[in-house]
Amino acid sequence: MPTIPFFKPVIDEDTIARVSEVLRSGWLTTGSVCEEFETAFAKYVGAKHAVSVNSATAALHLCMASLNLKPGDEVITTPYTFVATAEVIEYFNAKPVFVDIREDTMNIDEGKIEKAITSKTRAIVPVHFAGQPCEMDEILAIAKKHGLPVFEDAAHVTPAYYKGRPIGSISNGACFSFYANKCITTGEGGMLTTDDDELAAKFRILRLHGLSRDAIDRYQSKGSWQYDVIAQGYKYNLTDIAAAIGIGQLAQADRFWEERKRVVKTYRELLGNKDDIQMIEELEHNQSSWHIFPIRFKNHADQKRDELIQKINAKGISTSVHFIPIHTFTYYREKYGYKPGDFPNAYNAFRRLITLPVYPGLKDEGVEYICGTILEDLQ
Structure with missing residues (x-):
């Protein structure tokens, strides 16, 4: 019986050599390798700026911090996402x-977003589920009409295209994940892209304690030990070790994408005409990144799905469920009084869904x- 993991990263010898070079360099934390990774990533997605961070959660948090959210403010998003998307809004005692x-x-x-806008709404955060872009033209038009910024949760993306435009170059900012099972990985890590000069500068300051200078500027011989704290910041910087992995991964991103599309094509051919x-x-x-491949069963919900x-797992196949809708978690139910059926499409999808393995190997x-x-097993 074969054993098939849910995901397995592909790390080549060139990437290992890059990491070894960083380890021997004497500089391990945020430095020139991060800058190289940022430049390459910005070019890849067609953005003016890319700011490396240590997770997509950190990237989303910095976007929310840039809004100067206050208690009672509101940010519109989807319940069908990982909890981090809503969690970063809660950090400010604002409401998702x-x-x-x-x-x-x-x-x-997108047809239901405008009805959710109130005088307290401060932003819209669409999530590109499984790597397929949301309907960005409609979302951006609604945002423009109401004077709202749009920050994309692009944790499932690298790459994806909306009407020929790469995700990462469309809105006020896009947040990418390089977690271990993502399209490209740095083990842990993330990236924020934007075309806004002022916003990019703010993200760079906020990601490292609000300091006016990065560590490499303070500790190298040509630098200065002096610095100022000019904002309330966080410890969200990426290391050069992680960035070295990222550079190697980014160089293979298109090949990884073609491999994932091959896997998805085979799934569609073998399962696509089944009634259940x-x-x-x-x-x-759209062109999806196909970070994950979820299927829904029409006649197998809840306990039958489980x-x-x-x-399936007993036969050596690792699967998952993406996602448990956020509004069904205890914290959100108790705080906001949500019921599972409040968002019926999200809840019904969750009850019937499993996520199948997708990875280049x-x-x-x-x-x-x-x-x-x-x-x-369906029989």
């Missing part, structure tokens, strides 16, 4: 206002084994 998802793409329903299985639609004007996952025969197992 959820808008239900579309059934076809599982992204935020519903797949995410990839809209014609039993099916157990059967997953061979066609592995995908065929996964699909065969699912179809056998």
Whole structure:
């Protein structure tokens, strides 16, 4: 019986050599390698600025910090995302206002956003679920009408394209994740992209304690030990060690993407015509990164879905569920009084969904084994 992990990163010898070079350099934390990674990433997504951080959560937090949120302010987002998207809003005692998802793409329903806007709304945070872009033209038009910034949760992206435009170059800012199982990885890490000079400068200050100078400027022979604290900041900087991994990963991002698309194509061919299985639609004007590949069962919800996952896992296949809707968590239910059915599309998707393995090293025969197992267990 084969064993198929949910995800397995691809780290080549060139990347290992880059990390070794950093380890031997004598400078391990944020420095010239981070700058190199930032420059390469900004070019890759077509953004003017890229600011490296130690997680996508940190990137989202810095976006919220740039808004000067106050208690009672509101930020619109989706309940169908990892909790970090809402968590960073809560940091400021502001309120995440959820808008239900579309059934076809599982992204935020752009047609319902405007009804959620109030006098307290300060921003919109769309999440590109599974790596498929949200309907950004509509979202940006709504935001412009109401004078709101848009910050994208692009944790599932690298790369993805909306009407030919790369995600990372469209809104006020986009937040990327380089967590261990993401499209490209630095182990832990993230990136913030923006075309706004002032915003980029603010992000750089906030990511390291609000200091006026980075460590490399203070500790190298040509630098100065003097610095000032000019804002309330955080400890969110990325290390040169992680950036070295990122440079190696970014160089292979397109190849990784082609491999993930191959895996998804095979899933679609083998599972796409089955009555009990519903797949995410990839809209014609979108190109998804396919960070993950979730499927929904029409006749297997709740306990039946969980039993099916157990059967699949017992045959050596690791799966997951993306996501548990945020409004169903105890903290959010108790604080805001949410009920599971308040966002029916999100809740119904969660009840019937499993996420299948997608990664560059997953061979066609592995995908065929996964699909065969699912179809056998559905009978």
